[in-house]
Amino acid sequence: MEHIVIIGNGISGVTAARHIRKLSDKKITIVSAETDYFFSRTALMYVYMGHMKFEHTQPYENWFWEKNRIELKKGYVKTVETKSKTLYFANGDTLRFDKLIIATGSKPNKFGWPGQDLKGVMGMYHKQDLDNLEKYAPNNKVCKRAVIVGGGLIGIELAEMLHSRHIPVTFLVRESSFWNGVLPEGESAMINREILNNGIDLRLGVNLKEIKADENGQVKSAILEETGEEIECNVVGLTAGVSPNIDFIKESGIETNRGVKVNRFLETNIPDIYAIGDCAEQHEAINQRRPIEAVWYTGRMMGETVAQTICVNRIEYKPSHWYNSAKFIDIEYQTYGWVWAQSKENEARFYWEHEDGKKCIHINYDKNTRKFIGINSFGIRMRHEFFDKILTEKRSVDYVLEHLADANFDPEFYKLHEPEIVAKFNKENNTNIQLKKKSWKRIFST
Helix, strand or coil: EEEEEECCCCHHHHHHHHHHHHHHCEEEEEEEEECCCCHHHHHHHHHHCCCCHHHHHHHCCHHHHHHCCCEEECCCEEEEEECCEEEECEEEEEECEEEECCCCEEEECCCCCCCCCCEEEEEECHHHHHHHHHHHHHCCCCCCCEECCCCEEEEHHHHHHHHHHCEEEEEEECCCCCCCCCCCHHHHHHHHHHHCCCCCEEEECEEEEEEEECCCCCEEEEECCCCCCEEEEEEEECCCCEEEEEHHCCCCCCEEEEEEEECCCCCCCCCCECCHHHEEEECCCCCCCCCCCCCHHHHHHHHHHHHHHHHHCCCCCCCCCCCEEEEECCCEEEEEEECCCCCCCCCCEEEEECCCCCCCCEEEEECCCCEEEEEEEEEECCCHHHHHHHHHHHHHHHHHHCCCCHHHHCCCCCEECCHHHHHHHHHHHHCCCCCCCCCCCCCCCC
16 A cells, blocks of 8 residues: 655645545555644644633544544654655654655744754744743743744734733844835834834844843843844744755755755655645746745645645646735734735835724736736735635726725624725726625625
């Protein structure tokens, strides 16, 4: 019986295992050094914040794996021998495979800062990071202050987590405005305000120089590069991005760059070895997308695709239109299509922001053809199905604005802003777009 071994029990690896089992009777083994069972990584923050227990983050009951004949092996893979098709583990164990799927995800970036491996220094990506946070920052008596280094999505999640336990936070962001390599100026400024309004000490345009230790080898302070200021703290969160977790295959002959290099079929340069999820790097970019995408839904799609290739029909990985969602403390964020931080030559932009400073939309379209390119939405929930259809049909910005009521996904009795948004667009662009009524019944509030 053909043996499929999957290294990594995140969304990519588990999706691949589930779909291989649906399609075949192959022997399946999932290997992980992190946890016994698959869990929702994005839910870790809610465990720390007290909204759920860790067992609530596990989508499947413990009996699921045996029932579906998916073997689970706890262990750290030290090396991969591709010729003999053997995994070698740190504890001396070995495991042979017929086909191998590498789905090892990401690890937090470290940039050689002195003190970056001290007790109390952690990322916020793995279950072990949550355990360390509970150990070193259980409350504001044990942890008098935390310093977070890096201004991305994980950084702001960690800031919110610590803030929920009333632990003072200093947030070091090297850019001049939060996440402005991704967000346009208006959205970035909105998130700056949200961070500051929540009592978080946001420092823009600064870098970490080193982390100092106390007599027990634990964090005692962080030193800033620009000013030499010493910030006393008990925890340092390293959230300056992530990189593929692939150190264990560097000498295996499997081609790597930043990630494991794969073709459109998610195949590596070695026959019968595949890579999916955060650790996979496309040889060629697909539809303007980045070669590596550390996004939950793309990992799931890759798992489904590789299962088809291994079991039924060799098919290309074809991601749908780009979208993402996140939460910046109390402001929800969605993006569909492309709204880059800086507009391109052929693009026109429309920006609307509510007077409360917590809601906005930013629409990007082709200034010559008026084709809709993408939208950022902050504080207003939008329907994924609507924008997926709009992008597929290559509709115009005028059509999007006319049907903006259909895009809105906020619950009934929420105040609606579509008339105000369309009126502003008409005034700025000398147009006469008329907002159409929602195509299904909706109670409008005032």
